[in-house]
Amino acid sequence: MTRPITKIINLLFYSAILPTALGGCAGGKIAFSNSADLSLFSDDIKTEIRNVSTTVVSITCDIKYEIQKFNYEQENGSFVPDPKSPLKYKLAGKNGADGIVVETEEKTLSGGGLIIHVNPAHSRYTILTSNHLVAPPDTTDIYYLDQDGRNTDVLFARYIVKRVDIWVRGESNWRSEGKLLISYELDDLAIIETQTTNLLGKEFYNPLGYDLDLSWGDWVFLFGFPKGVKQLTGGWVSPSPYPNTLIVDAVVRFGFSGGPVFALTKDARLLFVGVIKSVPRATLDFIAPSTNLPMGYKLGFEDVTDLVVRREIVVEYGTAYFVSPRAVLRFFNANRDVLETLGTRLHPKYYGGNPSSN
Numbered sequence: 198m199t200r201p202i203t204k205i206i207n208l209l210f211y212s213a214i215l216p217t218a219l220g221g222c223a224g225g226k227i228a229f230s231n232s233a234d235l236s237l238f239s240d241d242i243k244t245e246i247r248n249v250s251t252t253v254v255s256i257t258c259d260i261k262y263e264i265q266k267f268n269y270e271q272e273n274g275s276f277v278p279d280p281k282s283p284l285k286y287k288l289a290g291k292n293g294a295d296g297i298v299v300e301t302e303e304k305t306l307s308g309g310g311l312i313i314h315v316n317p318a319h320s321r322y323t324i325l326t327s328n329h330l331v332a333p334p335d336t337t338d339i340y341y342l343d344q345d346g347r348n349t350d351v352l353f354a355r356y357i358v359k360r361v362d363i364w365v366r367g368e369s370n371w372r373s374e375g376k377l378l379i380s381y382e383l384d385d386l387a388i389i390e391t392q393t394t395n396l397l398g399k400e401f402y403n404p405l406g407y408d409l410d411l412s413w414g415d416w417v418f419l420f421g422f423p424k425g426v427k428q429l430t431g432g433w434v435s436p437s438p439y440p441n442t443l444i445v446d447a448v449v450r451f452g453f454s455g456g457p458v459f460a461l462t463k464d465a466r467l468l469f470v471g472v473i474k475s476v477p478r479a480t481l482d483f484i485a486p487s488t489n490l491p492m493g494y495k496l497g498f499e500d501v502t503d504l505v506v507r508r509e510i511v512v513e514y515g516t517a518y519f520v521s522p523r524a525v526l527r528f529f530n531a532n533r534d535v536l537e538t539l540g541t542r543l544h545p546k547y548y549g550g551n552p553s554s555n
Contacts, residue, residue, distance in 0.1 A: 241465045246418070246429065249459065249467045252401040253420040253427065254324060254367040256375065256389070256455055258306040258331050261360040266298045267352055276351055284352055301359075306330050309422050309456035310365070310389070311469065314543050315400040321392045323541050324365065324375070325525075326455035327472060328387040331363050332380040363389055366425075367397030378539060379532050384441050384520055385474045386528045388536070405546050406460050406468035407526045412436060417445055417460050419473055419517070421453030432517075441524035442474060449473065449517035458519045471519040 238246075268289040269276045279287040288296025310326035337356040340348040363375035373393035380387050391397070411417070415434040420427065432447030445458070458471035529547045536543060544550070 239465070242461065245465055245467055249401070249403065250420065250427065250429070251368055251399045252312045253457060254310050254312060254322075254365050254398050255422045255425060255427065256308050256310045256324070256326055256330060257364045257366070257425075258333070259360075259362040259364070260304045260306065260333050260358060262302045262304065263357045263359050264300045264302055265355040265357070266300065267354065268296045268298065269351070270296075286351060302356075306333075306454070307422055307425060307452045308454035309420055309427075309452075309473075311457040311472075312367075312398050312400050313388075313547060314541055316541075319392065320394045321390060321541075322365070322367075322373075322397050323378070323536075323543070324389050324391070325457075325472065326387055326389060327474060328380050328382050328385045330455045331361075331375070331377055331387050331389055332382070333358055333361065363391075365389070365391045365393075365397060367395075369396045371395035371397075373397065378541075379535060381528055381532075384524045384528060386472060386520060386525065388532070390539075390541070401457075401469060403466055404468055405522070405526075406470040407522045407549055409460055409468065409470060409522060411443055411460065411470060411522070415460065417447075417458050417470060417519075418467065419445065419447050419449065419453065419456055419458050419519070421449065421456035421473065423450040423452035425452070437518060439518065441521050442518045443471065443521050445517050445519060447517050453517065470522045471525060474518045474520050 267284060269284075270287045270289050271277065277287040278285065282288070290296050306329075308327060308330045310324040312322055313325050314323035315321070316323075335358050338352055339354045339356070341351040341353050343349050361377075363377065364372050365375045366372045371393065373391040373395065375389045375391040378388045378390050409415075411434050413435060416431060417434055418429060418431045420429055422428070430447045430449065430453075432445040435444040435446070437444045453473045456473045457469055458473060459467035460470045461467060526549055529543070530549070533543075533548060
């Protein structure tokens with residue numbers, strides 16, 4: 198069984214003493230050629246990274262929401278219970294006419310995906326990515342919070358998806374519309390398809406690392422598209438407390454969701470071992486005017502009634518979760534018949550047909 202590199206960090210330490218021809222577990226592939234070469238990796242490995250990068254594409258998802266916001270009657274600072282209402286509390290205004298405000302909002306999610314099949318006869322690309330990136334839930338309910346930050350039973354707003362547009366952008370920088378083929382929320386995996394005569398990229402040609410027992414100290418590479426720009430990062434693997442996932446201590450930001458994860462073998466090949474799923478997040482609550490005001494504007498007494506509580510999601514950098522290779526294998530096998538019914542026949546390797554040692 199081929200193993201990924203596990204001791205790259207030793208090369209970093211030794212490079213201060215031995216700046217030339219470092220070997221290690223990559224069979225001599227990871228090396229500083231001379232004291233002026235600041236690259237950790239050999240030309241063979243850098244070429245492999247560049248080649249594999251052509252199989253990674255950018256995915257954006259434009260979502261249009263209808264937002265229903267609920268205003269309730271209050272007595273002595275408390276909401277008024279209404280056992281006849283499905284909302285459990287009495288809405289403001291006569292018969293609740295003023296209690297529901299309907300707005301619209303558009304949101305764009307971005308991330309990456311791996312080209313797993315190309316049908317040149319029909320100019321069709323099949324891509325593996327994250328489910329949450331391309332298949333948002335139809336309805337999302339937001340509740341008021343109590344003083345400890347926990348959800349109450351008072352519904353604040355309901356987000357209803359009205360339209361979802363998936364877009365794929367590849368090597369040619371042309372954008373092509375995508376279509377969702379398979380959605381699997383449990384492991385956060387999805388398969389989309391796009392049809393275009395413009396070059397998006399190449400089909401991933403390397404073996405898959407289903408048989409790699411990734412654990413403490415293994416090194417992996419990750420591709421993503423923070424702010425729409427393709428970027429490479431990497432980090433050390435750790436076991437995860439969550440089923441079917443692994444942890445990597447990479448610097449991952451918004452835009453890496455759905456991006457592929459690769460392990461490096463001793464013969465300088467990148468094996469696909471997972472899909473970036475999520476990063477730890479924190480929430481930042483703050484008070485702000487309900488309307489857009491120019492910078493430097495000083496709030497007056499008349500502006501106080503327009504203040505609202507806003508919430509921003511903040512990434513906690515240094516940790517990312519990715520779907521494990523075994524979970525990806527199960528996903529492909531569970532959906533093989535569906536894909537073939539749709540006319541997509543993946544290479545047998547995606548179903549465990551050829552191990553990573555081939």
